[in-house]
Amino acid sequence: MKSDRRPPNVTMADVAERAGVSRALVSIVFRGVPGASPATRQRVMQAAQDLAYRPDQRARLLGRNRSRTIGVVFGLHHEFHAELVEALYRSVEATGYDLALGATAPSRDERRAVKSLLDYRCEALVLLGPTLRRAAIEELADRLPVVVVARAMPRTSVDVVRTDDFGGARMAVEHLAGLGHTSITHVDGRRAPGAAERRRGYHAAMRDLGLLSETRLIAGGLTENDGERAADDVLTGPPTTAVTAFNDHCAAGLIAAARMRGLRVPAALSVVGNDNSHIASLTSVALTTIAQDASALAGSALGLARARAEASPDKLSPSEIVVPPRLVVRHTTAAPQPP
Amino acid sequence: MKSDRRPPNVTMADVAERAGVSRALVSIVFRGVPGASPATRQRVMQAAQDLAYRPDQRARLLGRNRSRTIGVVFGLHHEFHAELVEALYRSVEATGYDLALGATAPSRDERRAVKSLLDYRCEALVLLGPTLRRAAIEELADRLPVVVVARAMPRTSVDVVRTDDFGGARMAVEHLAGLGHTSITHVDGRRAPGAAERRRGYHAAMRDLGLLSETRLIAGGLTENDGERAADDVLTGPPTTAVTAFNDHCAAGLIAAARMRGLRVPAALSVVGNDNSHIASLTSVALTTIAQDASALAGSALGLARARAEASPDKLSPSEIVVPPRLVVRHTTAAPQPP
DNA sequence: CGGTGAGACTAGAGCGCTCTAGTTTCCTGG
DNA sequence: CCAGGAAACTAGAGCGCTCTAGTCTCACCG
Incomplete structure (x- = not known):
């Protein structure tokens, strides 16, 4: 099957010649705009097929002076980014x-x-959970429309699409309270992005449930190790029957450490994570957690990006879209053990 | 800071004018080819800087009739692909x-x-662990150079770069034998890609170590659940002190199930995974495993892709590069417990 | 039956680069 | 003092498309 590999690229002109029309007509057909009779359209398509013609994307973009391309910056090793992409x-x-x-x-x-x-002349940039300095992002936004996803940027000039972390933390607490828990501890993410919001959500929920006196905050972190370390603090001191953790990794570490001590999860300790990471769905973890709505985030981000790409510069004021999260109940939460 | 966003793109001509030279000279400077005096070079660079000029990638590619772009197809949710990318x-x-x-x-x-x-006229394609039918890949290879990574394709016309799964399985067994284990069981990946190779490697190692009579093969799979199920078979029947699993997920499931039964890992059971997935490095798992050398795989793949892109078609015969894996010792393997 | 206008089609000028084939400048040696 | 040649620089024709401003055809209407 080693046929004529790398034929001296088939171009529009070739198709035009074979179909017996002008290049412009081929362009019309391929862009799907009016201006060609059905018969001709058919003929051109046939010719294109015969020659295995594919329009050169680079040239298209160059020609019409819009790239119609949206750049997405994502973290290769960040699993939630994969979902967003x-x-x-x-x-x-x-x-x-x-x-x-x-x-x-x-x-x-x-x-x-x-x-x-x-360099590829994207018309807009979607940044997933950027770690860039705020100023750098805003400077970038001076050059082209920028949408920041999954990072809170209060009072900024760029568009932001993010999950309601405050509400998510609240959901976690309410879920636990609903199961009958009252002493609910939060293992936070210290200074990690989103940690403050989640802390506040936890607090507000406890207050609203009349559990303010039960409020207990423990410094955690983003990693499993952080969770393991936090376990020491959680399990010593006043007894706790439930924990909401900053994220799933932290929760998993906490659970591992608790089980190591012979504590049964969820019988003796209920744990809620956050993010619905892959790890949460592992059958050996089966973590109850708060999931972000990737589709909604992506849809909103794309909508904003397009709107700005199409609007004349700076016509729109920056908007912030906050997407509600969702509780995913698995097997690390249960009613508290009767004493 | 809302300065003049979206300036009517600054082009090479603008730079040329400002520097008082021809467009061609600007091109020469930006391509870094000889043909411009240091002084001019400096002047052009300055002008470009002043105007915040960035060459339009699309146009560059169009102009020189080579895209100098290599396409990479990767699985968003495949963590090893992330490493490869x-x-x-x-x-x-x-x-x-x-x-x-x-x-x-x-x-x-x-x-x-x-x-x-x-459509972007890549000069070569690197396919990471493609699931495409063999015929589809070979057809693709008729159109442009294709390198398949991390998938064995015996007797094919395309280039292949892969890890030595056979050798990796052997390493796992030798590691366990070195610790003093003799009854070593293999939980395989059934029909998964690479499973057959690993099975064969296991077998060969057992034979070469004179442990042929201890050989025990159990049907497993790729997921944690498969590992959990396999645990039943592993832990009933003849006693085993060590297991090599098809991959890390399967190993993790196995370990979880074993621990659930009160079996201590690694004291009572040593387990070696394969792939060095993220899950293996979690402190709660800390799995001893076989790692693939992403850098070597990537380097080889790129080398082949470039060689083919530059060579005249079909000058080179297809090559297969096999990269040796590496043993990563963590905490799921130890000397067998004295009886 | 000439005028009109819609529909089908084409010529050709870009888009922002690269690159070949020059032209000009200036040094060097005979 | 000039031939010769290298180094510095330029003109202009692409690359493969898009798109504006046409031209041509022909049905339809007053």
Whole structure:
């Protein structure tokens, strides 16, 4: 089957010649705009098929002076970003826009990713959980529309789409309270992005449930190790029957440490995570957690990006879209053991 | 700071004018080829800086009739692919090539990813663990150079870069034998890609160690659940002190089930996984496993892709590069408990 | 039956680069 | 003092598309 590989690229002119029409007509047909008779359309398509013609994307973009491309900066190793990217692909489908991916990793920082995307003349940038300095993001937003996803940026000039972390934390507490728990502890994420919001949500929920006196806050972190360390603090001191953790990893570490001490989860200790990471769905963990709505986040982000790309600069004032999270009940929460 | 956003794109001509030279000279400077005096070079660079000029990538690619772009198809949710992509970015750095990412996900299949990459006129395609039919891949390889990574494709016309699964399985067994284990069981991956190789490696190692009579093969799978199920078979029947599992997830499930039964790992049962997935490095799992060398795989893949992109078609015969894996010792393996 | 206008189609000028084939400048050696 | 040649620089034709401003055809209407 080693046929004529790499034929001297088939271009529009070739198709035009074979179909016996002008190049412009081929363009019309391929863009699907009016201006060609059905018969001709058919003929052109046939010719294109015969020659295995595919329009050159680069040239298209160059020609019409819009790239119709939206750049997405995402963390290669960040599993939730993967979900967001997938959702973005789905959302972009019907819009006529294209996605260009710029990956971020320990060995490749966001500036690099942004730069290469800029070189391809994206019309807008969607930054997933950017760690860039606020000023850097705003500077970027001076050059092209920027949408920040999954990071709170209070009082900024860029668009933000994020999950309601405050509400999510509240949901976790309410779920536990609903099961009958009263002494509910929060293991927080210290200074991690979102940690403050979740802490506040926890607090507000406890207050509203009349459990203010039971409020107990423990410094945690983002990793399993943080969770394990926090277990010491949780399990000593006043007895607690339930914990909401900053995220799933922290929760998993906590659970592992608790079980190591012979504590049964959820019988003796209920735990709610946050993020619905892959780890939460592992059957050996089966963590009850708060899930973010990737589709909604992606859809909103794309909507904003397009709106700005199409609007004349600075016509729209920056908006913040807050998406509600969802409680996913698995097997780490149960009614408290009768004493 | 809402300055003049979206300035009517600054082009090469603008830079040329400001520097008082021809467009061609600007091109020379930006391509870094000889033909400009240091003084001029300096002047042009300054002008470019003043205008915040960045060459339009699309136009560059169109102009020189080579895209110098290598397409990479990867699975968004496949964590090892993330590592490979990162390594590819590192490898591509110094080559003057660029990477274009095409993501694959449950809702976006490989054909889609390949198609969009093709539209950007990549010069070669690197497919990470493709699930495409063999025929589809070979057909693709008729159109442009294709390198398949992390999938064995015996007797094919495309280049393949993969890890030595046979050797990896052998390493796992030898590690266990070195610790003093003799009754070593293998929980396999049934028909999963790579499973057969690993099974064979296990077998060969057992034979070479004179442990053929201890050989015990149990049907497993790729998931945690498969591992949990396999635990039943492993723990009933003839006593086993060590297990090599098809992959880390299967191993983790096995360990969880074993611990659930009160069996101590590694004291009573040593377990070796395979792949060095994220889950293996979790402190609550800390799985001894076999790691693939992402850098080597990426480097080789890129090398092949470039070689083919540069060579005249079909000059090179297809090659298969097999990269040795590496044993990562964590805390699920130890010497067998004295009886 | 000439005028009109919609529909089908084309010529050709970009888009922002690259690159070949020059032209100009200036040094060097005979 | 000039031939020769390298180095510095420029003109202009692409690359493969899009899109504006046409031209041509032909049905339809007053």
